[in-house]
Amino acid sequence: MGSIDNRAHEIELRAAEWVARLDGGPLSPAESACLREWLEEEPEHRAAFEEAAATWRELSLLRRDPGPLRDLVPRTRPASPVRRAVRVGAIVALLVLAGGMARYQFGDPWLLASADHRTAPGELRSVTLPDGSVAELGPASAIAVDFDSAERRVRLLAGEVFFTAAPRAGDETRPFVVEAGVGRTMALGTQFVVEDEGEGADVLAIEHQIEVALDHAGARQDVVLSPGQEVRYRRGLGLGRVRTRDVATATAWRRGMLVFSGSRLGEVVETLNRYRRGRIVILDGGLADRRVSGVFATNDLDDAIETITAELGIGSRSIYPFVTVLY
Structure with a gap:
């Protein structure tokens, strides 16, 4: 079952990469041919691509109407509702692009061409x-x-x-x-x-x-x-x-554990992002310097996020499966 899940993840990642690249501008003839070939390889490829495209379109709508994400904008800086909506829409767009592409970095052809050995999140x-x-x-x-x-x-x-x-x-x-x-x-x-x-x-x-x-x-x-x-x-x-x-604490990841002792939240998030399929992004830059301590199992990092947000008294919102926003 694990190999089936991994294969499904790889297909989803590849589909998300193609959708993000299409949104960035026209493909070259070689890229277009590569995309057509990939879509025709298996029915699962086309289904994943269509689902990723639909998700991307829904996320694009948030630029015009961010809905509940409007509340994620810090209230310490007064702004009109229109400016707040535009700002949140821009943030969401950037998060989707950065979260989608950075999370799927090992679908990046440049890295693939350079690496002899690699691992997924x-x-x-x-x-x-x-x-x-x-x-x-x-x-x-x-x-x-x-x-x-x-x-x-x-x-x-x-x-x-x-x-x-x-x-x-x-x-x-x-x-x-x-x-x-x-x-x-x-x-x-x-x-x-x-x-x-x-x-x-x-x-x-x-x-x-x-x-x-x-x-x-x-x-x-x-x-x-x-x-x-x-x-x-x-x-x-x-x-x-x-x-x-x-040394034991620093290499705990080899034993399936992550240990933080007074670490900056920004550094903790960077580490967690290597262990999850989705990206965690800190919306308020001031939160990055908050300190975090704890021991977390790498196979249950959703619990780690819940524990961290509860201890720091901060909020979180997710745009599944791309981004979790801490604010």
Whole structure:
């Protein structure tokens, strides 16, 4: 039954992607041919496409008449009913586009073309690399493997990965390097975690030591991390300070749990979005800095949302299956 559900999800995701792309403008001849071919492959494809198109049309109507979503606009900024409706309509439109496309990012042909291994939202996968190293991909994650005679390079394209690098021993003399954003992490030992953060990453040493390096302002920055130490780097900001982190808590996702201790709601939402088919979006930017603590099972994140909203005293609305809005 699980494989049937997964297949149905994949069809729904592909249909949603096509509808969103059609709304963005005319397709190229090649794209039109690809869409026709996909629709004709199976009856389920056309049915899913028609359902996605109907949902998109209904959501488009919200731009003119947002209905109960009108109340989601913060009341601290006075505005006329017309301006409020327009603003909510625009927000809804953006949420649908961002939620639909970002949630279905692994239907993105550019990412598919770049990734050698990937996971869907909520999926975990362990991959053995050509040298015997192991990459445990968290949900909504993707990597590209680029081994050559000089080094064993892996590019983290999205998500979070737990690496167990095969040691440099015997005939294996090449360094094991993970590239993420503007930085590189080299294994001096065996185990470490790299989490993508757009134009940067969070890197955590698990076993032995790792070296994190990047070029910043024309100079090289680097740091060696010991087990339990973590560093964050960003384009334009360079290396952050080294922090200590509990390894068991940080890697609880491998055991089907998510642990937050005084984490920003914005960061919590980013994590939850990798484990769910729909997107969670914070409507009021001020809520993103609220602090959240809790332990949640990754197979029951609807309960996590209910718990978080109840503890913070905030509201939520869902546009199934695309977006859950926190306000």
